[in-house]
Amino acid sequence: MKNKASDPATHSQNGKLPKTKPMNAPLQSSQLMKLFEDELKDIYWAEKALTKAIPKMIKNASSPELMHALTIHLTETEKQVARVEDVFASIDKKAVAKKCEAMEGLIKEAGEIMASCETGAMRDAGIIAAGQKVEHYEIASYGTLCQFAETLGLSKAVKLLTATLEEEKAADEQLSKVAITAVNIEAAATEE
Ligand code: FE
Ligand code: ZN
Ligand code: FE
Ligand code: FE
Numbered sequence: 001m002k003n004k005a006s007d008p009a010t011h012s013q014n015g016k017l018p019k020t021k022p023m024n025a026p027l028q029s030s031q032l033m034k035l036f037e038d039e040l041k042d043i044y045w046a047e048k049a050l051t052k053a054i055p056k057m058i059k060n061a062s063s064p065e066l067m068h069a070l071t072i073h074l075t076e077t078e079k080q081v082a083r084v085e086d087v088f089a090s091i092d093k094k095a096v097a098k099k100c101e102a103m104e105g106l107i108k109e110a111g112e113i114m115a116s117c118e119t120g121a122m123r124d125a126g127i128i129a130a131g132q133k134v135e136h137y138e139i140a141s142y143g144t145l146c147q148f149a150e151t152l153g154l155s156k157a158v159k160l161l162t163a164t165l166e167e168e169k170a171a172d173e174q175l176s177k178v179a180i181t182a183v184n185i186e187a188a189a190t191e192e
Contacts, residue, residue, distance in 0.1 A: 046103035135172035
């Protein structure tokens with residue numbers, strides 16, 4: 001027997017089928033612009049936080065390949081902070097940072113992983129795992145920002161944001177490469 005409570009067709013009154021939801025009004029460009037600015041403030045905070053977090057990851061790393069990859073990305077991250085400021089300037093807005101709860105959490109987790117792993121291949125593997133979560137968050141954020149900017153016709157912003165998006169993708173790939181070639185196999189080998 002059918003469970004009446006979970007059957008949506010039985011929820012209507014007067015025995016009529018429930019009305020379909022009214023179509024949402026299309027997103028207005030002023031609303032999209034507000035979302036764009038909010039996302040921009042969020043990633044601005046996140047990038048600034050990363051300029052302080054990545055040095056700690058470098059200090060904790062042992063593999064020269066990992067230290068090198070992180071050092072390169074630290075330099076890129078510092079430029080990315082300035083690039084977000086350029087995006088703000090391109091829409092005639094003052095650069096404002098708004099705390100990104102997600103990045104704060106990812107950075108906190110990175111610290112916990114580093115504290116719980118032995119120095120060496122194990123901690124390196126943990127740093128890569130934490131680092132890739134950060135990069136994936138950034139890829140999602142910049143992907144969204146690029147799409148919003150495109151829809152809003154902000155060509156200067158699209159250009160700037162795409163440049164950073166590509167760097168984040170490359171950083172993620174670089175970490176995968178380090179994991180495969182320099183770190184994870186060693187971690188498995190020391191287990192024996
Ligand atoms: Fe970044
Ligand atoms: Zn964020
Ligand atoms: Fe956020
Ligand atoms: Fe990054």
